[in-house]
Amino acid sequence: MSAAVPQCLQAAMSRAERLERWSIAWTISVIVVMGAAMGSSQTMKTAWIEDCLSLIPPAVFLVSARVERRPANARFPNGFARAPSLAFAIAAAALTALGGALLVNSVMSLTSQEHATVAAVHIFGQELWLGWIMVAAQVYSIVVPLVLGWLKLPLAKQLNDKTLFTDAMTQKANWMTGIAGIGGVIGIGLGYWWADAVAAGLISLDILNDGIRALRAASAELIDGAPRALNSCEIADDASALHAALDTQFPGADVHLRETGRVISAQIVGAPPPNDILDPRDYWPGDANRAWRLGHISFVPPSSDRGDLPER
């Protein structure tokens, strides 16, 4: 049971790892470009912090992909498939706290009516308004996550990987941030001092939203909730189908499904294991290519204490 990554997913998994490594490199380039153009604009500062934060999901993914492969041992008999969930919960908490702090920051600069100074820079002897440099940096910070997110989304669905999915969503939030940021900078240029703080506020709301979403997904898994869909906090469709199939197969027993990393574990409480069926794949209803989703199945025999059997 220690094989956290099913055989049929090995190729997709190594593609995802390669993509995440590139993702880190490109994100660092965005951080450098944005940092160089930052100036004293609140929008730019907030967008830059969001760019820095978008390093967390790929880093968590890469570290946990390594930890996940470690074989189970005497101290960790269930293996390490849940390490990513723990890492993710911590990262999500950090994201949430930071989003909140940035929101407070931009509300404060709005109420104290801070006017952002964005003056001139000199490039090749030419005087240029720094705002244009900021807009150019923002455009770069839109293109990179747009492409990366587009590449990550199908892989996340194939691997049923929450970290990768949240990463793809963070990329989406990042390029939307870029658009809000351009609005903020152009707003300053047109003489609307509040545009800067308002754009920064919108971006921090977005960071907060990212954080809360990731926190909900991670905590549902950590407290053994039923498997959640990748893109919402609802129960996953394939889990519901599996639940229904197991219900018909074991009438009278309780079916408990939980998710360990990308695979589902089923526990049939109050029924003995059948003698003829052995491979968990055989319990999977629907698409055989997704049968790896049911990682293992276990049976808890009927007990008189629970009321499954007549009292003795």
Added chain:
Amino acid sequence: MLLGLAGCGDIPKDPEGTLDRIRSEHLIRVGRVEGGSAADATAWRQVLARLEASTGARPVFRSGSLEPSLLELEAGKLDVVVGGRFDEKTPWKTRVTLGPPVGRIETPDGVTASHIVVRNGENAWIMLVQRETKAARTGT
């Protein structure tokens, strides 16, 4: 496209319209800090002369000590404060915009320079003041 946009001179605008007001009223409200050195005064007088030439506005002086003048600048009652000498790490840096340093003096206690100070966020006016300060310094 960016360069095309950059070419139109209307951006950035001043949120509080400082430069437009200076051009239409032909007055620059200058806060002059008392007790500065003669060398510093020569430097800022050159910059003011250049600003006068490029905006067609005449400076009107009001003398005072440094921090009260900066407070008036922050409140929009002055357009520029001249003759102030600042520590490199002055906390005023975030509340007002310091122009390029002129006449840096290094002592064992720290580094100070004379700065022409402008209100935060008045980006068109800030750019003009900075441009003229640099031009005065290089003598072009």
